[in-house]
Amino acid sequence: MAKVTTFAAACGCAAAFFLSPAGAQSLVPYVIDGDAIPQSLTGKPGDPVNGRKIVATRQIGLCMLCHSGPFPEERFQGDLSPSLAGAGSRWNQGQLRLRIVDAGKLNPDTIMPAYYRIDGLNQVAQQFRGKPVLTAEQIEDVVAFLGTLRE
Amino acid sequence: MISRLLIALALTASLAAATRAAEIPLDERRSGLDFAGNDSRQMQADDTSNPAFLWVREGEALWAKTDGVKQSCASCHNDAATTMKGVSARYPAYSEAKQRPVDLAGQVNICRETRQDAKPFAHESREMLALTAYIGLQSRGMPTAPPDDARLEPFRRNGEQLFNARVGQLNFSCANCHNDNWGKRLASAPIPQGHANGYPLYRLEWQSLGSLQRRFRNCMSGVRATAFAYGAPEWVDLELYLAWRARGMPVETPAVRP
Numbered sequence: 001m002a003k004v005t006t007f008a009a010a011c012g013c014a015a016a017f018f019l020s021p022a023g024a025q026s027l028v029p030y031v032i033d034g035d036a037i038p039q040s041l042t043g044k045p046g047d048p049v050n051g052r053k054i055v056a057t058r059q060i061g062l063c064m065l066c067h068s069g070p071f072p073e074e075r076f077q078g079d080l081s082p083s084l085a086g087a088g089s090r091w092n093q094g095q096l097r098l099r100i101v102d103a104g105k106l107n108p109d110t111i112m113p114a115y116y117r118i119d120g121l122n123q124v125a126q127q128f129r130g131k132p133v134l135t136a137e138q139i140e141d142v143v144a145f146l147g148t149l150r151e
Numbered sequence: 152m153i154s155r156l157l158i159a160l161a162l163t164a165s166l167a168a169a170t171r172a173a174e175i176p177l178d179e180r181r182s183g184l185d186f187a188g189n190d191s192r193q194m195q196a197d198d199t200s201n202p203a204f205l206w207v208r209e210g211e212a213l214w215a216k217t218d219g220v221k222q223s224c225a226s227c228h229n230d231a232a233t234t235m236k237g238v239s240a241r242y243p244a245y246s247e248a249k250q251r252p253v254d255l256a257g258q259v260n261i262c263r264e265t266r267q268d269a270k271p272f273a274h275e276s277r278e279m280l281a282l283t284a285y286i287g288l289q290s291r292g293m294p295t296a297p298p299d300d301a302r303l304e305p306f307r308r309n310g311e312q313l314f315n316a317r318v319g320q321l322n323f324s325c326a327n328c329h330n331d332n333w334g335k336r337l338a339s340a341p342i343p344q345g346h347a348n349g350y351p352l353y354r355l356e357w358q359s360l361g362s363l364q365r366r367f368r369n370c371m372s373g374v375r376a377t378a379f380a381y382g383a384p385e386w387v388d389l390e391l392y393l394a395w396r397a398r399g400m401p402v403e404t405p406a407v408r409p
Contacts (some may be wrong), residue, residue, distance in 0.1 A: 062321070064176060065338050076338035104322075111320040111332070121322055123376045128320040 021035070027116060028136045036094030040143075041136035051145025054138055055084070059131060059144065061134070070149065074125055081112065086151035096146045100139055113143070175330055175344055180400060183343040186334070187409055191355065195407040203284055203353040203405030206277070206360045210285025213278060220267040224282075227266065231289055239271060239283070240290040240402050243391045245302045252306050254387050255283050256362065274381035280360045284351050287404030294401060295348050297394040310392030319376030328370075340409075346369075347393040349406025356409060363390055 028041045040046070054061040056071040063069075068077035068085035087096065100107060102114035134142065141147040184192060194201050215225045228234045243252040248261055259282055260271035272279035295305075314325045328337070329345030336342070350363040357365070364386045371378040379385045 077336075078338050079336045080332055111323065111327050113323075121318075121320060122316065123318040124320045125372065125375045125377050128375045131320075133320060 014019075027118060027132060030101065032098060032105065033094070035098060036092065037097040037101055038094040040140055041097070041101075042140050044140065046137070046140030046142070046144035048141070048144040048148050050138075051141035051143070054134070054142050054144060060138075062113070084146065084149060086149060088147040088149040089151045091146075093143055093147055096143045097139065100134075100142055108150075157192050164187065168182070173330060174396070175333070177399070180346065180397070181344055182400065182403065183346055183349060183408055184406065186341040186343040187407070191407045191409050194353070195403070201353065201361055201405065201407055203351075203407065206247060206281045206284045206351070207288055207405060209277070210281035210283070213282055214285060220269045221266060227262075231286060235286045235289040237290050237293055237296070239287040239404060240293045241264070241296045241298050242302075243387050243394065244298055245300050251384065251389050252303055254363075254390050255286060257382070257387065259283065259286075275362060280351050280362065284360060284405045285364070287351065287402065289400045291404055292401050294399045295394055297391070297398055303391060305310045306388045307391045307395055308388070309385075310388035313389050314392055319371065319374035321374040323374040325370065345393070346397040346400060347390060348397045348400045349403035351404065352406040352408055354408050360405065363393075 001073055022040065030037050030041060031039065055063045055069070056074050058064045058074065058076060063084065064071070064074050064077050066078040067082070067084050068079060071077070093098065099112075101109045101116040103112040104114055104117075113133055118130055118132055137141040183351070184195060198204055211231075213224070213225050214228075217223045217226070225231075239255050242258070243254040244258075245251070246253040246258065246261065248265070251259065256272075256274060256279055259279065263269045263271050272282075297307075307397055317324045317327070325345060328342050333342050333344045347363050350366070351360050353360050354366075362381075364381055367386060367389065368378040
C-alpha cells in the first residue's frame, strides 16, 4: 500500500528548475515511502551528540522555539507543539527523518518548517535563499539524536 | 512522470499555503498589553514613567516649530488636541493626492512636501516618530475606527492576503502565529494577537520608539523573509487590514511593549 514518491528537488531537470528558480544549492534526492524516508540522506548514520546540540540550541535547530524537551539547560522552550520527550519511542528513524525534512508532506497545514526543502517558498531573505534550514548531515544528526529520546 | 508529480505536489503545497486561518472573534480580541510583562504594563500605565513621552514632547515642539519651514503644522492645524482628535484612530485613510491609502506617517510627509515645501522625514526618523506619537496620543482611548470607504476595499483585501500568505525560509504567515497560536509561547515569549492599536510604541527590546512597520520587519526577519522597504505600499495595505482587524479596540498610542 505504501506510496513511493521520488523527490529529487533541484536535480537540474527542467521541472525542478521551474520549481526552484533560486536553485542555488542542490539537495540530496530522497525517496518517501509511506510516512517515512527510510534511507539516510548521507548514506551514513548521524551523530547523536551533535544532534542534541542542534536541537537544544535555539539558534541552530530552532526546535525549542516551538517544542519543549528534556533539556534542563535551555530556559526558553516553546509550547506550540508536542514535547520531543519520547519521540524516539513514537517514531522510527525513517518517520522522524520525513518529519524533519518536510513535515508539510504529512500535514500541509503544519507550522513546523521544512528543514530540508528549498522550493515552493516565497520571499525568502537573501542570505537564506536556495538553502535548506539544515544540511543533510545535520538532519541525520538530529534524527540520530531523536532516536535516543525514549520514554 | 516525475516532473508531473513534482508539479502536482507543488500545487497541493501552494493551495495549502493559501488556506485561510480563522479570524479571531471580535469579543475574544485582546490588546498586546495583556500578553506583556509587569514592567511594560506599569510603564504604559503612567505617562511619567512611559519613555515614549520623550518623543511625544518632541512632537509637540515640532508641531509648532516654524524655523526652516514655510508654515508650522500648527499654522494650518491649530491646536492638535482638537484638530487631531480621532485622526490616527481612522488611519490609514484614502488619499486623493496619492490615489491610494496612506498611513499617518504618509500623510505627515504629504503635508511636509506639499504644504511646507520641506523634505519628507525618513520613516523611522526621530522627527517622524515624535510627530506620529504626538498626533496618535490625541486619539488615545478612542475606538479604532477604520473608515467605511469603498475605495479602501481592494487595498484592505490585499493586506488580508499578505497577512495570510506564508513567507520566508521558515514558511510562516502572520496568521499562523497571530490567529492560530496567540497565547502560546514561542521560545518563552507569549505570542500576542498582533494588534496595531498602540503604535508608534516604545519597545524595551529596541530601547526606542518604533513604528508598526518596524514591528512588521521584526516578525518578517524572524521567519527569515525579506521585508518590504519602509513606506512600501504593501505595508500600508497590511496596516489597513490590521486596523480593520482591531476595529473598535481602543487606541493605546504611545504604548509600551517588551
